[in-house]
Amino acid sequence: MAVARSAKDGMSIRRELGEYVDAYLNRHMYDTDASWPLRKTIHLPKQTELEDNYARVRAQDDAIRDWASRHQCETSEKTKIVSSGLVRQKSQLIESVTIPDLDTALRIATRTTCERYLRERRRMRELADEFGINQDSALNVVKTLKDHDDVDFRLVIQTAHYFTNHNCGTMTPRMVPIPGFSAKWLGTPSSQRRKAICMLTGQDSLDFQERPGELRLRFMDAEHHGQPDLIITRPWTHDRPTDIAHAIIIENKDTYQAMPTVEHAICIFGSGYATLERMTTLLPWITDIPDIIYWGDMDANGLDILSKFRQTGIPCASLLMDPAAYKAYERYGTMLDTKNKPLTTREPKPTPQLTFEERRLYEMLCTGTDATYLRIEQERIPIADAATIMRDQYQWPIAMPDNTI
Structure with a gap:
């Protein structure tokens, strides 16, 4: 230049x-x-x-x-x-x-650049001396930690020494007994801190016992309806129920808890994208259930999740997730997301597992075409309306709610 x-x-x-x-x-x-x-x-x-x-x-x-x-x-x-x-x-x-x-x-140079340059070179020399590595390797670690302060840098050094002499396979990341640690300090397997520690110790990864994912469900029959939820954290393969004929996956907790009695049925708390990765792992027998319904929010994410659930091999029908349902409950719509941030339009993505009508609603909610609102929350729809569809359209033996809420 x-x-x-x-x-x-x-x-x-x-x-x-x-x-x-x-x-x-x-x-x-x-x-x-x-x-x-x-x-x-x-x-x-x-x-x-x-x-x-x-x-x-x-x-x-x-x-x-x-x-x-x-x-x-x-x-x-x-x-x-x-x-x-x-x-x-x-x-x-x-x-x-x-x-x-x-x-x-x-x-x-500016003061900021000068101070940062000197700090990075000081860190490089410290790592090279302390771990016996060459300057190129030390600078790679320093670059990985460039956005971390001196407290973090010292903790990385301390942690690298610890894992040089200790096996982390018997503990979760939160169990590491080092002073100054916060519970989430190590972060995910791809965090910069973990990468830096692996570079210093010569390991490909820190093979912790990662905290298991979980799945929440409840039996809907009259005998178990009032009992606490089941929390599944490992594949349910032994003593599995053999009389389950119906399953409904529900995205929102209020609706999940309010569902009425259905014999030979389970209700699964969907909780967004997170459940996609663990549904068939923790409940390997779910695909054996003959009648499965998915009911989520009427928004772009809800329909995208529906498509992805089907891609995992779960043959689920949808409930109240088409243009007719949107028009029926449009008065309950909102332009805010779950964090009360304004919703914006987006480019529709491929959703290969949606039906024609589901895809039509998805495109409406992505682009805003023919849609006053970009989201109708599941909780706003009366349980009695959903129960009526489950009874009349899907032939579920559902106990109709006493009220119309």
Whole structure:
């Protein structure tokens, strides 16, 4: 990259030179082979521009010369012949500025860049000495932790030493007995802290016993209707119920808890995308149930989840998730998401497992076409209305609610 004089004033050119050095340090902060000296080319103007704007070019040249002198940088010059009428004169113009070494560059750089560069190099030397690794490897770890403060950096070192001598396979991430740990400090398997620890210990991964996913369900028959929910954390393969003929997957807890009695049926709390990954793992026999219904919110996410559930091999029908249902309950719609943030339109994604009518509603709720609201929450629909459809359309032996709420 070179500085072009053009119409810049002296202050602009000095600022551009400083920004060039600052950018170079940031770009090569984690390189071990950054070369010095660093030569910065200054584009000279064409002959016509030089003669037409000689005073401005000279002022720019003086600004560059002053900047180089103040920062103890060398310059190289080129002789240009300038004509003014019958008078021809020689003019020495700077064509490059050379930053001799790292120390000079750090004096030129902004305070933020200088402090960060020195911190990263200090961390690199500490890791290289403490773990006996080369500078390239140490800088890779430092780069991984570039957004972490010194407390985090010290904890990573402490944790790496611990896992060099201890097997983490007998504990979960929250069980690591190191002072200064918060319960969630290690994060997920792909977190920067875990990656840095693995790089320092030479491991591919930290093979913790990860906290198991869970699935909540309840039996809907009269005998068990009032009993506590079941929390499934490992595959239910032994002593599984053999008389389940119906299952309904419900996204929202209020509706899940309010569902009435159905003999030979279970009600599963869907809880969004998270359940997709664990449904068939924790309940491997769910696909053997002859009659399965999915009931979620009427929004783009709800219909996307429905499609993905079917992709996992669960042959579920949908309940109140088509354009007719939307029009019937549109008065209950909202333009806010679960965190009370405004909903926005989006580009529809492929949903290969949706029916024609389900896909039509999905596109309405993605684009806002023919839709006043982008979301109708499941809880707003009366349980009695859903129960009527389950009884009349799907032939479920459901006990109709006494009220119409």
